[in-house]
Amino acid sequence: MNTWSLRGLAVLLMLFASATRAESPAALPDNSVYHLDGEWLTQDSKPVSLASLAGKQQVISLIYTHCMHSCPTIVSAMQQIERKLPEKVLANTGFVLVSLTPNSDTPAALKEFAEKRELSPARWTLLTGDPQKVRALAMALNVRYKRSEDNEVAHSNVFTLIDAEGRVVFQETGDMAKVDGAVKRIGGDN
């Protein structure tokens, strides 16, 4: 092998190394929720990691699809935010719903919920995963919940904005009265 091809190989290896480093969790900020591991399933049964949500800011909430009380309000508030955000901010914003009852919220159940609530598949990701991983995500977002024996869940009625690298920007109660304030804060961060 001559010097040139060796040098070329070295450059290639360096490029490869930097590319993999950019994707490894080590490149994430210290306080990024994307350090959480585990595999999740989307409403389309696609296996994803939380870190795959990086690159866009995300409005994220933990809900369950058969919830009769606070969940519809949270989702409505998030939809209202989606409607009110300017197009250029929306291009860089995703919406994520994570199930608190993963055993009953199958990808099919999530899909049905998304269709019923008219959540645009381009912007909304619904996730179901291992209960232990759900709890860890909730801990990272400081979301409290407790399942009762009838599979209902008492839970913090909040949504959280996380930035493109997974850092929590702010948290707000899922209340229609808070929508305008949230829209300003989400838009302001761009």
Place this chain on the structure above:
Amino acid sequence: MPTNRTDRRHAVTFLALLLALPGVGNSQDVSSGSARDDMRLIEGGQYRPLYLSKDSPLETVERFYLDRYPVTNQDFLAFVKQHPQWSRTSIPGIFADSQYLKHWPADERIADHVADSPVTHVSWFAADAYCAAQGKRLPKTAEWERAAMASESRADGSSETGYKERILMWYSKPSPAQLPRVGQGTANYWGVHDLHGLIWEWTEDFNASMVTGESRGDSAIDTKLFCAAGASGAVDPGDYAAFMRYGFRSSLKADFALPSLGFRCAADADAMQQEKQP
């Protein structure tokens, strides 16, 4: 028939001894299960979270396995060696505050004299990851309280004279700089050691008691937990120690790594008894 009477007295004494050592009976259940020698089976039962009123619904605790001892520094060192992403220098800030494993001289080194002491300065995330790595999980608060309700001779020790006082006595003492080794005291009814008297322990849902019973509206802090009106309406106002545990747990955040807070792991007794389908 003096001989008969003596025999009978012996039998009664033996029976009394057996009753006093119910751990003997429990160990059969464990050995008939899988390789859970380090764990004990805790029978299920009804449990009423103490911060609710007498009219509030009971919580059912299914039978489950619980570690006999808290996780020690030595145990945790083995885990960190296998999963170096949980070492003091590698752990991301979101998983633990700056106090994480601060009593260890280096990332993968512990002082010999703390090897068998319970590991402390561990965050919830680290405890959760440790248990997951063993194929276990953290116990739920209701499970932990169910196991901790036991005295040395009864599944529910609360009616026993002096039981609550003994626990409270520990709460009133400052933690020693050097935590004693695990398993030095007597095991409780289930054969589990050190639930009281050594450290505080993480539970899987330690912060869930702050959620109100209903999911509508914001899950505001359950004020009944702290104010006097709550105490008078609670199930057992005399169980001040349990109130302290609830108060302490509710003040925690999952990234805290505190000097007297450790953990032990649990496991489902039956895979069938996992989350019920609606």
